[in-house]
Amino acid sequence: MRLSVYRRAHFxxxxxxxxxxxxxxxxxxxxxxxNNPYFHGHNYELxxxxxxxxxxxxxxxxxLGKLQQIIELEVEKKLDHKNLNLQVAEFQTxxxxxxxxxxxxxxxxxxxxxxEYDIRVRLxxxxxxxxxxxxxxx
Numbered sequence: 408m409r410l411s412v413y414r415r416a417h418f419x420x421x422x423x424x425x426x427x428x429x430x431x432x433x434x435x436x437x438x439x440x441x442n443n444p445y446f447h448g449h450n451y452e453l454x455x456x457x458x459x460x461x462x463x464x465x466x467x468x469x470x471l472g473k474l475q476q477i478i479e480l481e482v483e484k485k486l487d488h489k490n491l492n493l494q495v496a497e498f499q500t501x502x503x504x505x506x507x508x509x510x511x512x513x514x515x516x517x518x519x520x521x522x523e524y525d526i527r528v529r530l531x532x533x534x535x536x537x538x539x540x541x542x543x544x545x
Contacts, residue, residue, distance in 0.1 A: 411458040412468045416478045418487035421448040422503040446490060451508075452531040453482065455516060459524040469524060481515040505532040506540075513540045 424441035425434050434442055441447065455478060457469040489495055491503040501507045509530040520526055531537040 408461045409458065410461055410468050411456050412471060412474075414455050414457075414471055414474045414478060416453040416455070416483060418451050418453070418483050419448060420451060420486050420489050420491050421446040422491040422498070423447070424502060424504055426502060446492070449532050451486075453478070453512065454529040454531075456527040456529070457520060457524050458526070469520075474520075477516060477519045481519055482512050485515070486512075505530055505536065505538045508532075509538045509540045 423443060423446045424438045426437075429437065455474065457474060459468045461468055485495065486508075491498045491508070495503075495511075497511045498507070501511070509528055512530065513526070513528045516526060516528065527539060527541060527543075529537055529539045
């Protein structure tokens, strides 16, 4: 029996969305208020989905306590109350858009969740805007 389990988490972080290769006019046109040179912040909501076979000995797909610990160490401690542009190494070379943040979180988690499980990460930057990696098939 193959099922999915979910764990939610939360972190707050600041960022500035810009590409230093673009001139000021193009930057303003593309990124608008998100390009604030003094940064801006979000209350991010995270959902991690782990899919696999139910273990007949435990009745679990995946131990949610273990998943909670992985998320705390690999996501919350690295991102919560951080300036993504200045304090997170991955965003020295990546624009800290929601898309890139979601992908980085996925790569961190993928290293700690056994390959027999499929994982999916959904990140809400606002209550109305979210991104998902890998992309959902609709």
